[in-house]
Amino acid sequence: MTPSPISRRGFLIAGLSTALLAGCTAVPGSRSAPTTAAPSASPTLSPSPTPSRPPAPSSIPELLARERFYVGHRGSGDNWPEHTLTAYRNARAAGADAIEISVCATSDGVLVCHHDLSAERVLGVDKKIADMTWSELSALQVDARSWLGVNTPLEPVARLEDVLRELGPEVLVFIEDKQGTNTMPILDVLDAQARSTERFVWKQWAPAAQVRAAKERGYRAWGYFDEEQLDRLDDFAATFDILGVPTGASDELIQQVVGTGLPVMCWEVRFHDQVERLARLGVTGMMCSNVGYLVDGRPSDRDAFATGRRAAGDLPSAIDTLGWSSQPAFVPSRESLRIQSARATSYLMGSLAAAGKRLRRLDVTIAWPDAVPPSGAAGVVFALSGDGPGGQGERGDATGCQLTLDGSGTIAIAPYERGVTGSPVSTGKVEAPAEGSAVRLRIDVDDDHVRVTVGERTALEAVLEASALRGPWVRLFKDDKTDQAVEFSGLRVAFR
Template identity: 40%
Template sequence: MTEGNLLVAELKMNQAVGTVCVDRKVGVSRRQFFAALSTSMVLAGCSSPSRQINGQGIPTVAGLIARDKFLIAHRGSGDNWTEHTMAAYSSSLTAGATAIEVSVHATSDGILVCHHDESTLRMTGVDLDIGKHTFSELSGVLNDARAWLGPAAAPKPIPRLEAVLDAFASRAVIFIEDKQGTNTELLLDLMDKYPRSRERFVWKQPAASLAYVGAKARGYTTWGYFMDDSDGAIEKYSRRFDLVGIFNGASDDDIRKLVRVGIKTICWEIHTRSMAARVESLGVDGLMCSNYPYVSTNLALSGRDSFATGRRAAGDLPSALSWKFQPVIDPNEGSLAFNLPGPMGYSMGSLCPLPSEKALIRFEVRWPGTLPSQGTAGIAFGLADDSPFIPGISGRAGYILKIRPQGSMELATRKEGVSHGTVIGTHQITPMAPGEWRQFSIGFNGVAVGCSSGDFELSKFTVDDVSNRGKYFSLVTSNEAGTSVEFRNIIVQ
């Protein structure tokens, strides 16, 4: 009997005697179960359609917005490179972007620089008010995004806007915003110096500001953006502009209302494919992306994690989009460490979507220090998209494999909008020692889910269940004490 037939035979046997099959002496081995899944995956193929919404074209404003869907690299795609730096702008264009977004402040000596905040504190660790310091003083600090991007993301200087325009004005459409709101003439005078500047540059501003008047008078395309429709702002201000924008946190009704105005609408800031899908379904035309290489395609970018590089891969994100919730990447161990208390999720978008509905996920876990008395770690899988999945908090449907270092695996299935799942399989494993790496595997096909621990051959179980067959997965932890837990060698086959 072939491995594939053995798998089918065991799955049929499971259906006859119950949902969980633990350590059968008769039936397929762990190796046969997962080998059969691997074989069927190869036969099924691993292609997935690309979004293809930001194809190559002439880098002009008219060319960009003429597309049915278009993307702009927000802050130079700050989920991937240190935001508002020469490296970010250059790297996002190399990755295929044809438009970038630039925030601008003027220093005390009148030099326009690229930076989002009024203070340098968030990005440099040094609290300098840009408007009260000279460019020379700003040159003494560096933008440092290692806490967000990983230890290999080298700190970068704050660039002059003129240097950015010199480098990229002929290569991309550039959305430019005067964040201080006091530099209209200074900024427009600089923009005017560049050939075909009206074809390349877009004036960006909050919708209620009057600065657009000067930009329109000089012939620039203007983009006014809204956080939401507070105080009827959309009706008051939207028709002032050539393009309009709205924050992704606005309600569906507010986004639809802005779209109905009939002006090309751009939504910011888009970090994930699920964010993009939501606002596209509401009718927006453009996406201002913080995660350009990932959002610009529907394909998996890799087959294994990138932790050993010291950089977070495009598409991998913590469930809370905040620097303080980014787990620690350790290139020496090739690992990702969760050190904060409470339930957490971490989307492995770089490895998604899985190649087919028949897939195999391998990973290693360890608790490097003290073992938690109540904590668990594992993987949520079978998810429909890359929306945040957090244990114990209502959200997406999916499976959750929970590993307890005291010696158990537990598989649960969770329905949409429900906080806790229903346990559908459990299995005892050899207890884990502090610092011990243990390999686990998850496999699923059209009829069952299989889970395995690498400590010995028969430490596995299979469950007949087809309720969740989405192609996204997340790392998950739950530990109120904040005991450190690490993952590594995450591989999709």
Template identity: 40%
Template sequence: MKAWPGTESGPKIGRRGFLGLVAAAGVLNGTGCGETCPQSPVGQAARPVPNHVSASEATASLIEEGALAAAGDVGPFTMAGLLAAPSFFVAHRGSGDNWPEHTMLAYTKAAAAGLKALEVSVVSTGDGVLVCHHDLNTERLTGTDLIIARASYAALESLRNDARAWLGPAAPLEPIPLLEDVLRTFLPSRVIFLEDKQGTNADELLELLEAYPGARDRVVWKQPASSPGHALARSRGYTTWGYVTAPDYDNLAALIPRVDLLGVHNWAPSAVVRELVASGKPVAAWEVRRRSDYARLKALGVRGFVCSNVVHVLHLEERRAEDGFDTGLRYAGDLPQEAEGDWQGQPALQQAAVRISSEEPASYLMGSMGGLSGPQRELAFELRWPEGLPAGTGSAGVAFGQDDDAPYRPDAAVSGYELEFGADGRLTLSRRDKGAGPVVLAEAKGAPPGAGEWTRLVLTVTPQRVIARRPDQQGADAETDDTAYGGGWFSLLKNYDAGPAVEFRNVTFREATAADACEPR
């Protein structure tokens, strides 16, 4: 475990020891510095404290309702079984936010995590070999520009799927799998949502499936709702899932009867989702990668969740107290503001830090550390501008106090707080109310940082106060008694246009004691 920020010199103590020392030193309103903690104003409302559900509780609930397989349960699972549960989950591309998409590694990890269903995309090479790949071209994932329909399998066999730009520099390079290998390994036990991405391989695919007993119980034919392939798959006895996109929204009545299950994108307008749900057919949404998306869609009546981030959305891991930037792998739940765009220009992990270099203001959700409850919390981190300071009032910092893991957009009105550290050395605490602009609650001025210089900031949230400190600058504290928001989610922020890039490291988020609010650490 890495050292707590600020303890790099002198004797090292573990997290338990550190918390024990803090608890022993503080007495109610006492502090470690011999001063008296400021008292809360009489009659002031306490900050709301969010509920916390542990990973073990979440997993047990999903297993009980049949949405997730229990440890050791290898099925076989069927589509009828999935529909018998209130909700079901499908690993989108094998859960590409957690493992390299459409690889044997991803499918294997998703199945081991308890997913009963996998989404598998299929394309055919120029010499008729069926492989699992989302794109019709190999460039995005392998760096080699080949149109699969014109390439031989021999040309693809040596290529490796490279998701390092998305998952981190330590992500493994994985081969493009053969469909037959995937079917042989997973179809005996798992449901497979199978999509012919080229739209020209229906006859061959349906003929291939005849060799697998029980395929009609465990294969769902997946394509756009308008695809002619659905009629053929239905005639062969397969369940069909037809998804709609924005151009289809005015033609839903004609598309709904064509398929057995309906698909809709996670950001589709609520009115569209309600119309599909009102048809009475099961609706499954893709590409679900945030718990907030899952909650919204479930409330609208969606039953299936084609999920690219199963570890985070299904809460399969407990929240972490410190970042994992030094591992070279993006932890499940850590997501850029724009998670469905091009991988290029996304925040990058390097040298035990995350680097945000977008041309616009941007945020990076620390979802792996989010969801912390408790009346008192401490968030600490270091930031720097390695290539020079931003011009004018450019600042970076954190957005905190959010109720869920929805993307935080610095240029939009989102409820919660922001702590900004400016290139001029100013600390600013602001409040944002939904539908309104930011309101400055407190400011403090310290010495400007130098280019490439790491600055440590400590943020303490108590039932009655928010205190931001810069431990290297005495008197450079910003404090407010605003108590409107108490959510346990936060994002790292770059709050200016263009360059330079900003980097963050040594991010920690923990429950604190009453004494922590008064200790200059």
């Protein structure tokens, strides 16, 4: 894509093309360093308090009366292993107003909390849940390590009745029959719960027929659908109490659904940018897979790579197209994040973003542990005004500033405006990175001024429009078309 012209009051370029021969150091834990060092301590939380929220609603009418509410999608599956008791508990503790549970039945009729019809994705067995006994299924464990990180604990498969008993009579639940054949058994279980019609919502694909049985028993219902079923909107509005469309639907479609006058809840919500857009369009319900970030929202001042587990708010840009396979690997022994993709991609460090603050300093180490690619680059987009996906090279649609390091040792600063990288405004040089070596960078931001140092030497300085440096978000990116891995480590942030 050809960069578009950037509107700004002008750039003061003070690029210092100084070769900083001391700029490259060994990658922690690489072949030239021990790999058995103990992981660093857990990230410390910044002093920013958790945003105040009202107490959790005690009934569905109270929930729907709120200006905005959050439902933990699959128990907030971007934060904890989906549809496990651990996920449901943690989503609730993190501030979810309700949780969402998908239900399947085993061959011997046991109702379990599970999204897919198959056991393959999260349980590792290519077999339908409906063809497995509870004895077979209970011997397996939910494995979300490829999505949440190598040190994510395995979790047991949860039975619906056990989950409802453990959660207690106060938790609000959206519940769905994923197989479409268990409506009556599920309703029987719900009927046996205290205050059942006050705290359960029947969830289903809107064109399906199960809603009749749920409504006959007094339950409210949420019907979700796509644009292909929009011609049935009037019918859905007369049938359901809440309507749902995906977050990727057009503004026009969402406004049309909101125009029915019914509460609207969109799925699946992961980013602050999505929440703001949906709220502007009149959506009140957020079916949220990232409760730990959007609702709990306590930022850290450093990365959590050493833990081998993904921090809330850190997400790969290719989630919607590649799913779980888009998650880069954690390398706890090197306290790093390893991105190895033969495509341009980025990784949002939402866990470091102090909403409402302005970035003052960012430290980051970049290394190519196996081989330095012959072309392309890696770097960070920082001080971003938003956290939504998209943009050139999957670096987001927001405005900020981009730092790039290539295999020759050239460092460049460029404006990043509304998802498009502008022309570099300042460049500098360090010693060309070598396999297994690392470049430690410090970026200092002061109003419209950016200074990059490597070691004790200034690599470059630049002045940009202050609007390019106003946000708190950071993205790590890889911008070459090879499958050579790049690793990021040692991220530290400070705000003002």
